[in-house]
Amino acid sequence: MANPMARSFLQVAASEEVASPLRVVQIEGLAILKIIKHCKEFSPALVTGQLLGLDVGSVLEVTNCFPFPIREEDEEIEADGANYQLEMMRCLREVNVDNNTVGWYQSTLLGSFQTVELIETFMNYQENIRRCVCIIYDPSRSNQGVLALKAMKLTDSFMDLYRNNNFTGEKLREKNLSWVDIFEEIPIKVSNSALISAFMTELEAETPVSQCDYDRLQLSTSPFMERNVEFLIECMDDLSMEQQKFQFYYRNLSRQQAQQQAWLQKRRAENMARKAAGEETLPEEDPSNPIFKPVPEPSRLDSFLITNQIANYCNQINGVVGQSFNRLYLMKALQEN
Numbered sequence: 001m002a003n004p005m006a007r008s009f010l011q012v013a014a015s016e017e018v019a020s021p022l023r024v025v026q027i028e029g030l031a032i033l034k035i036i037k038h039c040k041e042f043s044p045a046l047v048t049g050q051l052l053g054l055d056v057g058s059v060l061e062v063t064n065c066f067p068f069p070i071r072e073e074d075e076e077i078e079a080d081g082a083n084y085q086l087e088m089m090r091c092l093r094e095v096n097v098d099n100n101t102v103g104w105y106q107s108t109l110l111g112s113f114q115t116v117e118l119i120e121t122f123m124n125y126q127e128n129i130r131r132c133v134c135i136i137y138d139p140s141r142s143n144q145g146v147l148a149l150k151a152m153k154l155t156d157s158f159m160d161l162y163r164n165n166n167f168t169g170e171k172l173r174e175k176n177l178s179w180v181d182i183f184e185e186i187p188i189k190v191s192n193s194a195l196i197s198a199f200m201t202e203l204e205a206e207t208p209v210s211q212c213d214y215d216r217l218q219l220s221t222s223p224f225m226e227r228n229v230e231f232l233i234e235c236m237d238d239l240s241m242e243q244q245k246f247q248f249y250y251r252n253l254s255r256q257q258a259q260q261q262a263w264l265q266k267r268r269a270e271n272m273a274r275k276a277a278g279e280e281t282l283p284e285e286d287p288s289n290p291i292f293k294p295v296p297e298p299s300r301l302d303s304f305l306i307t308n309q310i311a312n313y314c315n316q317i318n319g320v321v322g323q324s325f326n327r328l329y330l331m332k333a334l335q336e337n
Contacts, residue, residue, distance in 0.1 A: 020058045022131055022186055025151040027053075027062040029192045032149065035137055038067045039107035043139040045070070048106040050085060052098050055131055060186075062135070063098045065105060101125075105135035110227055111148075111316060114183065114308045116301070122154045123162065133186060144224055144320065151186040158182050167299040179304040179311075224320060232313040235306050242303040252295050259291045 031051075038047055049067040053060065066088050089099040103125065106113070113136050125132045133151045141148035154162075157177055161167065172178075192200075264284060271281040286292060 022060055022133075022153065023058040024189050025060045025062060025133055025135075025186050026189045026191050027135070027151075028064070029190055029196065031062050031065045032190065034065050034067075035105050035135060035149075036139075036142075039137045040139050040142075042070065043107065044109060046107050046109070048104055050088070050101060051103040051105055051133070051135060052089075052092070052100060053102045054098060054100060055102060060102055060131060060133060061191075062102060064092070066092075101129060101132070103129075103132035103134055105137065108136055108138050110140050110231055111136075111138055111312045112231060112309060113152075114305050114312070116305065119154065119162065119182075123159070126154075126159065140224070140227070141316070144323075146319075149188060151188050152183050153186060155181050155184050162301075167301045167304075168297045169300065172300060179307040182304060182308060225317065228313050228317050228320070232310065232317070235310045235313065239303060239306045239310065242298075242306065245298045246303075249295065249298055256291055256295055263289070263291060 035049065038049060047067060047070060049065050051062050052064040052066070053062040055061075069084065089101075092099045104121070118134065122132070122134065131153075133153050136148075136150045136152055138148035157175055158181060161171065161175055161177060164171075267282060267284055271284075274281055
């Protein structure tokens with residue numbers, strides 16, 4: 001008779017192999033406050049930190065975090081960083097705090113986080129962690145009254161393509177992959193314990209708010225708009241350079257194809273003459289000939305990332321402009337009254 005405990009264990013192991021997709025990132029309010037504090041203290045410098053928590057079904061719980069120290073470029077030693085992380089996690093384990101790594105967080109400037117370095121960091125984490133996320137916090141956008149907090153992950157189809165390092169047009173069409181399929185944003189759910197929720201309820205003032213926050217009606221958005229437009233122009237220049245690379249590639253490809261056709265016609269005419277003379281024909285392809293050497297196609301990864309950045313800047317500009325118009329119409333109505 002089979003052991004029922006053994007069967008249940010095998011069933012659990014089989015269910016673990018087919019992992020449910022990640023649906024939501026549940027993060028503790030205290031962890032969010034730590035992330036915001038760390039990023040704002042060192043703004044505009046970019047900082048990173050470790051996320052700790054649990055992977056439960058389709059929910060990734062982030063219960064704690066700790067910052068990475070900022071080192072100068074000549075002091076950045078990979079071994080020191082790994083030792084620091086291990087020591088921090090050992091100390092947290094001793095005080096009975098979750099010490100399972102579920103990702104990392106980093107600050108950004110006006111949403112300019114979609115880079116090759118971020119993708120490489122994701123791939124390094126994926127080697128040891130089945131599912132991980134990156135929490136992106138933007139202090140500059142938060143100053144505009146928006147909690148700019150995102151949980152990002154790479155899509156599975158993009159990771160498969162990145163492992164093969166093949167971003168040619170043919171492979172992208174085969175996988176049906178476009179620039180919007182690189183990153184996937186996971187919804188964030190803020191969670192607090194019952195004691196913290198009860199304490200926050202007690203802190204709420206019983207009387208209505210008596211102070212007016214006139215900063216909400218500030219009409220000037222020039223600095224934020226200017227930086228977004230500057231970054232957008234830089235991205236457009238970078239995208240133009242990428243397009244020039246592809247134009248150069250297609251010109252070389254068409255030139256090579258024309259040379260191949262001319263060589264092939266010449267070889268066929270020569271073979272007809274040799275055949276008429278009763279001689280052996282020559283092969284119609286010569287691998288040693290330079291014109292038959294394939295022209296390397298440039299990678300489309302950089303252009304995809306730049307397009308992502310352009311879309312991000314356009315969305316930010318659109319959001320700020322919409323808020324500005326609302327304020328202008330509000331002020332106009334107040335003046336008329």
